[in-house]
Amino acid sequence: MTTPVHFTxxxxxxxxxxxxxxxxxxxxRLKLGDQTPKYGCGQGxxxxxxxxxxxxxxLACLTLAxxxxxxxxxxxxxxxxxxxxxxxxxxxxxxxxxxGYCTPGMIVAARTLLDTNPRPSRDEVIEAISGNLCxxxxxxxxxxxxxxxxxxEVSA
Amino acid sequence: MAKHRGxxxxxxxxxxxxxxxxxxxxxxxxxxxxGQFTVALSSIDLGQGMKSVTRQIAAETLGVPVxxxxxxxxxxDTGAQCMGSFASRGTHxxxxxxxxxxxxxxxxxxxxxxxxxxxxxxxxxxxxxxxIHVKGAPQRSVTTKDAANxxxxxxxxxxxxxxxxxxPMSDVDVETGEMNTVSCFAHCAMxxxxxxxxxxxxxxxVQINSAYEIGRALNPKLMEQQLVGGAWMGxxxxxxxxxxxxxxxxxxRPFDFSSYVMPGPxxxxxxxxxxxxxxxxxxxxxxxxxxxxxxxxxxxxxANAVFDAVGVEIDTLPITxxxxxxxxxxxxxx
Amino acid sequence: MPIEITRxxxxxxxxRLIANDRGAYVxxxxxxxxxxxxxxxxxxxxxxxxxxxxxxxxxxERGGFFIGAQASMADVLAAPEARAxxxxxxxxxxxxxxxxATVGGNLFARPPYGDLTTALLALDAEAVTASxxxxxxxxxxxxxxxxxxxxxxxxxxxxxxxxxxLHYTKMTRSHPRGASIVTVAASLARSGGRVTMxxxxxxxxxxxxxxxxxxxxxxxxxxxxxxxxxxAAERIGDGIxxxxxxxxxxxxxxxxxxxxxRRLLGTAQGSPx
Numbered sequence: 048m049t050t051p052v053h054f055t056x057x058x059x060x061x062x063x064x065x066x067x068x069x070x071x072x073x074x075x076r077l078k079l080g081d082q083t084p085k086y087g088c089g090q091g092x093x094x095x096x097x098x099x100x101x102x103x104x105x106l107a108c109l110t111l112a113x114x115x116x117x118x119x120x121x122x123x124x125x126x127x128x129x130x131x132x133x134x135x136x137x138x139x140x141x142x143x144x145x146x147g148y149c150t151p152g153m154i155v156a157a158r159t160l161l162d163t164n165p166r167p168s169r170d171e172v173i174e175a176i177s178g179n180l181c182x183x184x185x186x187x188x189x190x191x192x193x194x195x196x197x198x199x200e201v202s203a
Numbered sequence: 204m205a206k207h208r209g210x211x212x213x214x215x216x217x218x219x220x221x222x223x224x225x226x227x228x229x230x231x232x233x234x235x236x237x238g239q240f241t242v243a244l245s246s247i248d249l250g251q252g253m254k255s256v257t258r259q260i261a262a263e264t265l266g267v268p269v270x271x272x273x274x275x276x277x278x279x280d281t282g283a284q285c286m287g288s289f290a291s292r293g294t295h296x297x298x299x300x301x302x303x304x305x306x307x308x309x310x311x312x313x314x315x316x317x318x319x320x321x322x323x324x325x326x327x328x329x330x331x332x333x334x335i336h337v338k339g340a341p342q343r344s345v346t347t348k349d350a351a352n353x354x355x356x357x358x359x360x361x362x363x364x365x366x367x368x369x370x371p372m373s374d375v376d377v378e379t380g381e382m383n384t385v386s387c388f389a390h391c392a393m394x395x396x397x398x399x400x401x402x403x404x405x406x407x408x409v410q411i412n413s414a415y416e417i418g419r420a421l422n423p424k425l426m427e428q429q430l431v432g433g434a435w436m437g438x439x440x441x442x443x444x445x446x447x448x449x450x451x452x453x454x455x456r457p458f459d460f461s462s463y464v465m466p467g468p469x470x471x472x473x474x475x476x477x478x479x480x481x482x483x484x485x486x487x488x489x490x491x492x493x494x495x496x497x498x499x500x501x502x503x504x505x506a507n508a509v510f511d512a513v514g515v516e517i518d519t520l521p522i523t524x525x526x527x528x529x530x531x532x533x534x535x536x537x
Numbered sequence: 538m539p540i541e542i543t544r545x546x547x548x549x550x551x552x553r554l555i556a557n558d559r560g561a562y563v564x565x566x567x568x569x570x571x572x573x574x575x576x577x578x579x580x581x582x583x584x585x586x587x588x589x590x591x592x593x594x595x596x597x598e599r600g601g602f603f604i605g606a607q608a609s610m611a612d613v614l615a616a617p618e619a620r621a622x623x624x625x626x627x628x629x630x631x632x633x634x635x636x637x638a639t640v641g642g643n644l645f646a647r648p649p650y651g652d653l654t655t656a657l658l659a660l661d662a663e664a665v666t667a668s669x670x671x672x673x674x675x676x677x678x679x680x681x682x683x684x685x686x687x688x689x690x691x692x693x694x695x696x697x698x699x700x701x702x703l704h705y706t707k708m709t710r711s712h713p714r715g716a717s718i719v720t721v722a723a724s725l726a727r728s729g730g731r732v733t734m735x736x737x738x739x740x741x742x743x744x745x746x747x748x749x750x751x752x753x754x755x756x757x758x759x760x761x762x763x764x765x766x767x768x769a770a771e772r773i774g775d776g777i778x779x780x781x782x783x784x785x786x787x788x789x790x791x792x793x794x795x796x797x798x799r800r801l802l803g804t805a806q807g808s809p810x
Contacts, residue, residue, distance in 0.1 A: 048539060048540075048541065048542065067539055067541065067542045067584075068539075068542075070571060070574075088460055089572065089576070090460070090575065091568050091572060091634055094631070094633060097633055104632050105633055105636055105637060106568075106633050106634065106637065108571065108575065109566070109568050109571040109572060110571070110637075111571060111584070111586075113542070114586070142428040145251070145428065145429075145432060146249065146250035147250075156633065170469075173467075173468045173469050173713060174631075174632070174713055175632060177467055177468055177469065177632075177714040178631025178634055178714060180465070182436065182465075183432045184428065184432045185432040185433075185435025187474075188428060188431070189468075190468065402796050403793060443711070448784075455781055455783050461716035462716060462782060462784055463783065464710045464711055467711040467712050468713070469711075469713040469714075470711060470712050523710075524710070524789070525785055525786060525788075
C-alpha cells in the first residue's frame, strides 16, 4: 500500500509515495537522497537521525513518513546553505567530531536549543544534547563548541 | 548517606605496534599533472585522525602545502597492504611508510625541477608553499605544479613513490625466553579522584589528572581530542558498559542504548592533561601513538580509587554501583 | 508482511479494530510502534492513525483535569494545568523523544520505561477509555493489571489532589538521561503532623508500574518520622518480583527502591505539609 505525501524538505516542496510503515528517515535518505540524517539504532536511543518537523526537534527514524504530510521538514543540510551555520564552524574549530556519525543530529539538536534559548547554561546544553550519543569525543568539545556559538551570537 | 572520596593512580608503558611474524605497513604516493598528491593507504581511519596525520606527514616530506595532499584510505584494492589500525600503531608504522613513499616522489619532482632550472637536484629546496627554489637564490624558482607537469609531459617521469615500514619479527631466545617485541614505547601516568556513595554504590564527581608522553604531538588539537575522548571511553569501560552484564548467563542482555549503559554528557569527568614530548628515534618526526593508551589507564585507576574510597576491591569489569554495593555489604557482614 | 494503515477520526472504529485484531495498534508518537517495526516485530500488522481534538487536549474537567492520550511529554510540560506532572514528564527521554512520546504510549511502554505512568498512579489517575460511542473511566491501576482486554485509551483524568503533594524521583545509571533503575512517586496528605493519606507507586522495579499498598498502610495514620519511613521501606518488596535486566538485578533495584523512598520522604519530612 502506497500513500502520496506532500511536504517541504529544507524549504523545497516535495511530493512522493511512501510505503505503509515506512519511516521519514527512509524517505529522506532513500527517496530524497538527503543522507545527512543518519540511521543509528532505529530505536530512538541515539539521536543520529534528529531533524526538525515544523520547527520541533524529532527523530526521523520513529516518525511514520505519511504523518509529515503538509509539514516543514528540516535536516542539517538546511543549515549549511548558503554558508555554514556558526555551529558547524564551531564544531570544526573545537574538534567536536571524530568519526562524525553523530554530528548532523548533534547540530540539529544544538541549533534547536539556541533558537529557543540563546544563552543556555552548560547544564542546559547537556540536557539539549542528552538524546544524541557520541562515542568518540567524550562530549566535552561538543559542549564547548555550542557554548562558544551561544556567546558569539549573543554578543553579535 | 555517606560519601567517600578516593584516589587511584596508575602508570603505563605502552608498546607501539605488535610482533606476530613482523609488523609491516605500506603507502603509495603519486602526483597528478597539477602537482596535487594522492596518498593511497589500505590503513583505516576509524575516527582517530589517521587521515589528518598522514596528510601532514606526506605534505611535510614532499615539501608541499597540506592542501595539495589528498589521503585515500581503507581500500585494499587501491592501497598497498597494511596490518591494520590497532595496537596504537597507525601513526608510527603508517607514518614511516608514508615518509618513505613521499621521499621517492619528492626525488622525482626535484629532478624535474632541476632540469627546468638547469641546476643539480641537491641544490634545490622546497618552501612548503608550492615552490621549489635554488638554495640561497629564491628568485630562481619553479612551482611544484610546473615541476610535476614537466616531469610527466616533458620528461616522461612518474612523480610517485612507494614505501614500506617493517618492524621485523623478533625470535624468542630459547635460553632466556627474551624477545624484542617492539621498538617504541609511549607512557602515561594518571590520577583519578572520585566519590563513592556507600548506600547506592554510585560513583560521582570524577576528576582525572594525566600526563602522556607521546613522542611528538604531530597534531596537538587532534591529540588532545583523542586523549579526552579516549579517557571518556576508558571511564565507560571501567564503570558502565558491557554486552554481558549478567555473564555467564545470557539473560538480561542489553536491548537498546539505554540498557547498554554508557556515561551521558552529565557524567563527564573533569580531565586535565599534560602532554610530554620525547621524540621517538624511529618515529615519523618523532611521533608515537596515543591510541589505546588514552583509554586503558582509566580502568585500573578507577578500581584503585574505589578501593581507596571504600576499601573494596572490584576485580570484574565494569565496576558497577551494584558490584560496589554487594562488596560493601559483604565487607560489613564480615 | 505489508503493514495496513487506517486513518480515522472515529474512536469507535479504532476501538473495534483493536478489540478484534491483536495485530492492530493505535499510533501514538511512534516511539514504541515504529521501533517495533524496525526491530522486525511481525506482531505489528495494522497501524491506526486516530485523530481528533480530544486526543491532544489538556484541559480542566470537573473535579480535576484531562490529558489526551496523544498529548506528548512536551505538551504536558507546556500545560500549566498539568503542573503536578511536570517533573515526571521532564524525566522521560531527551528533548526529541519528549516531543514525540505520548501519555497514552507511556501507559504501555516496555519496562523499565513508564515514568509518567508511575506518577499518574500516585495521583490516583483514571484511564478514560472509549465505550461504544461514549467514554468510560476506570482506575488506571485496573487498566494496567488487565492486559488481556484491548481497550482504546482516549486519555487520563487526574483528580484534584486537595492538600496532597506529589514527591517524585527517578534513579538512572547515565545522566542526565537514562532508563529507570527505580522511579518513586509518592503523594502524601498531612494534617496535624500526621499523614492522612499516602499513595506510593514504583516504576522500573517490577515490570509495569504499581501501587505499593503495604508501603501506603505503613505511612498512613502517624507522623512522618524516620522510623515510620524505615518500616514503610521494608514493605516495598511485598508481593512483587523485582525485575532484572541489563541495567540492574532485581536485588539491586529493590535495595535502591528502599534507599530512594527513604531519601524522598526524608526531604518530604522537612517540606511544608
